Amino acid sequence: MFKNLSRGALLAACVAASPSFAQTAAGAPSAPLKAAFVYVTPVGQAGWTYQHEQGRLAMEKALGAAVKSTVVEAVPEGPDSERVMRDLTAQGHGLIFATSFGYLEPALRVAADFPNAKFEHVGGYKTAANLGTYNARFYEGRWLAGYLAGKVSKSGAAGYVAGFPVPEVIQGINAFTLGMQAANPKAQVKVLWLNTWFDPAREREAALSLVHAGADVLTHHSASPAVPQAAEEKGVHLLAFHSDMSRFAPEAQLAAVVANWGGYYTRVAKSVMDKRWKPTPVWGGIKDGMVELAALNPRLPQALREEVLAKQRAIAQGKLNPFAGRLVDQSGHVRLEKGALDDAAIGRMDWFVAGVQGTLPTAAK
Known part of the structure; x- marks a missing residue:
């Protein structure tokens, strides 16, 4: 099995091209499916790529010898990602998982x-x-994280370190703010943009700036543990994202919004092997097991833990919708009077709810 290959080592390390799941001989068992995972950052010990890697490992464990997988990490979005995916496919990989937003056009x-x-x-x-697409409804977990933040914050101000102003990130900021306001109607969420997914130094600088501006809770949509480490250092609360960051912020972390990719990766690989695969868009949430608020700090009051978990069950049961009820944007314009936003409206979200302190670049609007 090939894993953790650098771009430079990819061609040298891979075997000559061959069908990934063709019959090896008349009547013989099919060869293993060759699946490849392209990662935008190093795997590391936590974060976005780390969580996808856990999904890959779960897929291998579930399918055993029926699948062999390759990992290529730290592949920049753009021409490099196209070259890597082209090489992997030419070398016989029948299934490619492209795990970063900027990999779509390549x-x-x-x-x-x-x-x-x-x-x-x-x-x-x-x-x-x-080519099919998939994602998790992170905004469901973000609402829960915001609610917990609103319950524990003394200043009523949270800091949000954000990567790029794409709809998924905007959804998360809005859901976090609405969750925080469900616990404290006067809560505010201060946003700083990084315009990168992974830059530990800039992530740390943004986190420290938000703490200096009065935030006593931090959260992030960035790929390294820099924000959790800053929260731990400064003695403020943390709602982690991507994966459990408690090893970096054992005191600061209250909980983590995490994605569980293993079940999905296993189902996709099995469908390819069984020739049932179709390019069906998938957007799984808490009820599907693809996203959850996990790793609740055991020092939280038991009553608060139970309250948050009850709200998580309510989301799974469809009884609580983060984007339901009256929604007002930063300018005071009513975006929704009643009911709930549909998936199309959520998917193209390009506005901030009232209570977010920050601006959206013109390109995001």
């Missing part, structure tokens, strides 16, 4: 040139005959 181009391979892109908004 993946579409490679998919068009390799119609027999299957591609799965996380967070994408376009599909093709052999």
Whole structure:
């Protein structure tokens, strides 16, 4: 099995091209499915890529010898990702997981040139005959995290370190704010943009700036443990994202919004092997087991833990919708009077709810 390959070592390390799941001989068992995972950052010990890696490992454990997987980490979005995916597919990988938002257009181009391979892109908004998209409804976990933040914050101000102003990030900021305001109607969420997914030094600088501005709770949509480490250092609360960050912030972390990719990766690989795969967009939430508020700090009051978990069950049961009821944006414009936003409106979200302190770049609007 090939894993943790650098871009430079990829061609040298991979075997010659061969069908990934063709019959090896008449009547013989099928060869293992060759699946590849392209990661935008190093795997590390926590964060976005780490969580996808846990999903890959769970897939391998579930499917055993029926699948062999390759990992290529630290692949920048843009031309590098296209070259890596093209090489992997040419070398016989029949299933490619492209695990960063900026991989979509490169993946579409490679998919068009390799119609027999299957591609799965996380967070994408376009599909093709052999490219499907998937994502988790992180905003459901974000609402819960915001509610917990609102319950514990003394200042009523949270700091949010955000990567890029894409709809998924905006959803998370809005849901966190609405959750925090459900616990404290006067709560405010201060946002700082990084314009990168992974830059530990800039993540730390943004976190410290938010604490200096009065935030006593931090959360983030960034890939390293820098924000959790800053929270621990400064003695403020943390709602972690991507994965459990308690090893970096054992005192600060209250809980973590995490994605569980293993079940999905296993189902996709099995569907490719069984020739049942179709490019169906998937957006799984708490009820699907794809996202959860996990790793609640045992020092939280038991009554508060039970209250938050009850709200998590309510979301899973469809009784609590983060984007329901009267929604007002920063300018005071009523975006929703009653009912709930549908998936299309959530998916193209490009506005902030009242209570968010920060601006959206023009390109995001």
